[in-house]
Amino acid sequence: MTKFDQILVVAGEDLIGLKEVILNSNKFLQPNKIFIIAPKDDITKYGKFYQNIHNVVMVIESDILDIDSIAWDNFNLPEISKRKFWYYQQFLKMSFSYSTHLESDHYLIWDADTLPIREMLFFENNNTLLTVSENEYHQEYFDNIHKIFDNEMKLYSKSFISQHLMVTKEHMLDMLQQISSDNYCDILLSKLSGKTGSLFSEYETYANYVLNNYASMYTIKSRPWYRKGGYLVDNIKGLNKYSSRYEYMAFEKHDFQKSKLHSTAKPRKERRLGNGKLALKIKMCVGFATPPYKFKKMKIF
Numbered sequence: 001m002t003k004f005d006q007i008l009v010v011a012g013e014d015l016i017g018l019k020e021v022i023l024n025s026n027k028f029l030q031p032n033k034i035f036i037i038a039p040k041d042d043i044t045k046y047g048k049f050y051q052n053i054h055n056v057v058m059v060i061e062s063d064i065l066d067i068d069s070i071a072w073d074n075f076n077l078p079e080i081s082k083r084k085f086w087y088y089q090q091f092l093k094m095s096f097s098y099s100t101h102l103e104s105d106h107y108l109i110w111d112a113d114t115l116p117i118r119e120m121l122f123f124e125n126n127n128t129l130l131t132v133s134e135n136e137y138h139q140e141y142f143d144n145i146h147k148i149f150d151n152e153m154k155l156y157s158k159s160f161i162s163q164h165l166m167v168t169k170e171h172m173l174d175m176l177q178q179i180s181s182d183n184y185c186d187i188l189l190s191k192l193s194g195k196t197g198s199l200f201s202e203y204e205t206y207a208n209y210v211l212n213n214y215a216s217m218y219t220i221k222s223r224p225w226y227r228k229g230g231y232l233v234d235n236i237k238g239l240n241k242y243s244s245r246y247e248y249m250a251f252e253k254h255d256f257q258k259s260k261l262h263s264t265a266k267p268r269k270e271r272r273l274g275n276g277k278l279a280l281k282i283k284m285c286v287g288f289a290t291p292p293y294k295f296k297k298m299k300i301f
Contacts, residue, residue: 079197160207
């Protein structure tokens, strides 16, 4: 069985809500170590909650990549002042490949608002699996991949944004070296252009890079998953009945904010997944006027 570590990048009070994610990860994903990457002050405040979980390691984000080492003011990108933390968390995930904390040749980037609800495998016949999605395609991500690598790559027609990404450390390091042998963040940002505040995806970039350079070592896989988990359940026990259909569910904040626009006059309530003090908090809108948004079962290329 191929060993891998798992990383979760979080900040602020989101650090409180990781316990169910961690417990389910250990149960269904079975990583070697789980690294929680967060600001120093947040680790000081909330890190004690995870001291008794044997394989959890808290990592100060600036030890991986200092946000002030990036020359943000040099880049005239849409909404950069508001979106720099969004870019930064992606750079943290990629820069973890340099970290001495990493104990395995592979690490799983896992979105901290996503719960695995049944066993998931990430390797098949010695190949690393890349999960494809049919509903996440954003053209500017792909336009900018061409710019970052000077139009040298064939890009796939579907998205690899799927709440997780299994990374081969050596391949990530190779990709970052190709972008720049010095400060890859500045070089990468300097090549971006577009009209929206979302011009780069680490998922799309890595997946397309390895499929162009190490295609024989990867297999593209479709997985059944559900993005709008808050539409379906209001407690952790409610997830069990969906495990025969889905491998994991996401609970994203902005989805709940959008859902509020379609709700009736009933107020938004905050509910908890699980019954412990550290249970995952999910903000849910109740009284929907429209049916839950559903994903079709994804097909393999």
